[in-house]
Amino acid sequence: MNQLEIEEYIDKLLQQTETDVDEVFTRRLKVIQRQVNQMYIKYETNGELSWTDVNKYNRLQKEMKVIAQLFTEDYLMIIQKLQASLESQYVEGYLRTAYLLEKTAATEMGFTIPSVAFIREVLLNPVAEMTLNKILEPHRNEIVRRINIEISQGIIAGEGYAQMAKRLERAVDFSRKKAKAVVRTEGGRVRSLSGEKAEEKAKEFAKITGRWMSALDLKVRSSHRRLDGTDTNNEGYFTYGDNRTKAPLLWVGPDSAKLSINCRCVKLRIVNGMLPEYRRGRDYMDPTYQRKLADRIDKLMADESLTYKQALKKAQKEISPPSVVREYETFEQWNSRLKKAS
Structure with missing residues (x-):
């Protein structure tokens, strides 16, 4: 996932x-x-x-x-x-x-x-x-x-x-x-x-920052195109003019409504400096893989003028993480365990 x-x-x-x-x-x-x-x-x-x-x-x-x-x-x-x-x-x-x-x-x-x-x-x-x-x-x-x-x-x-x-x-x-x-x-x-609530809890155990990701099409407003691929500041906010937000559609400031209505952007969360991904038999949190992935994303955005989302999808297809042998728990198994504990 x-x-x-x-x-x-x-x-x-x-x-x-x-x-x-x-x-x-x-x-x-x-x-x-x-x-x-x-x-x-x-x-x-x-x-x-x-x-x-x-x-x-x-x-x-x-x-x-x-x-x-x-x-x-x-x-x-x-x-x-x-x-x-x-x-x-x-x-x-x-x-x-x-x-x-x-x-x-x-x-x-x-x-x-x-x-x-x-x-x-x-x-x-x-x-x-x-x-x-x-x-x-x-x-x-x-x-x-x-x-x-x-x-x-x-x-x-x-x-x-x-x-x-x-x-x-x-x-x-x-x-x-x-x-x-x-x-x-x-x-x-x-x-x-929902993402902010999950992040709030996870921050007790890991360093988490945010990265703005716009939609793929030309309907994205210019302000959000400028934010595409940018990271949150030291206080955990994205900023645009006199406005700030921790995630899309949660803007505070004079242009909050204009920046929020019909917005389809999302916030990616970076865990301990890496893009999170978890699957059976693959180590997506391997530092070497993560470095190659980040470099490839930057190059695709610069050379092909792709949005962050387009570059991320293309880079994920081109670069493979190393194999790993470990115990694996599916989301359904994890969710079932939480329900039993509740």
């Missing part, structure tokens, strides 16, 4: 949550389109809705009240799904990082299974306005307002149902993307929190 594999595993959990959010919005779009279609069937004349007929007896207002209630239920469901997912991501991130740090440092560090109460306390955003309810409430209000506007404008413009359905699809997709951005941002924050 290495840190890239841990990140890939957590990514899959995050992607499943994004899929769940997609399904909520897809299902709701179909329901709303059916509602609007019924309005056309009842009140249309020559394929158009009459503004007068639709507003008669507060018909449109009643339909919008139903839609608003449906979205209230949807966002409550999203919050529940996201909360459960974040708790799962925290546990997996914490335990897998703890396992890797303990095994590569070759010393028992006394890790235990975190309780549900402890996880929820850690995940609670200290800023009252940044809890999941507070973040998603304006999103819910915005989509209800936007759908009201789209339906009203479509009726006034004399549009048929097909055009109206497209309006609704665009409105829902816009809100879908914003909700998924919240999922990604909160997932990244939890990933950083």
Whole structure:
């Protein structure tokens, strides 16, 4: 196991949550389109809705009240799904990082299974306005307002149902993307929190520093490209301008929101000056191997203009660690032992 594999595993959990959010919005779009279609069937004349007929007896207002209630239920469901997912991501991130740090440092560090109460306390955003309810409430209000506007404008413009359905699809997709951005941002924050908690405990037994690793694509913001491959300072922080953080999405400073939203960067942990990796039959913590790996990463970044992540992956394929005979404990065995001790 290495840190890239841990990140890939957590990514899959995050992607499943994004899929769940997609399904909520897809299902709701179909329901709303059916509602609007019924309005056309009842009140249309020559394929158009009459503004007068639709507003008669507060018909449109009643339909919008139903839609608003449906979205209230949807966002409550999203919050529940996201909360459960974040708790799962925290546990997996914490335990897998703890396992890797303990095994590569070759010393028992006394890790235990975190309780549900402890996880929820850690995940609670200290800023009252940044809890999941507070973040998603304006999103819910915005989509209800936007759908009201789209339906009203479509009726006034004399549009048929097909055009109206497209309006609704665009409105829902816009809100879908914003909700998924919240999922990604909160997932990244939890990933950083779980890693920091594991590191905090491991620092009692080993020297651990951090290295910033950006994503592979061109969507990475310029500030994070500049941080790519850089290490934490003597106080354990990454800095950018007047901002500082111990890990991605945990920024403190005047630009904290801009540096955090939608961030996909991660923090690699360097244990006793080496990149941790633990597998059966191989000594990834061999000093000679680690030196060759570091030199190759530096050369690839300089000669081929690769990101740190790209250079790391390529160097790991090119350089092999020495073989070693030793007792090996899988993550599943280690995790089972912790559960029995808890």
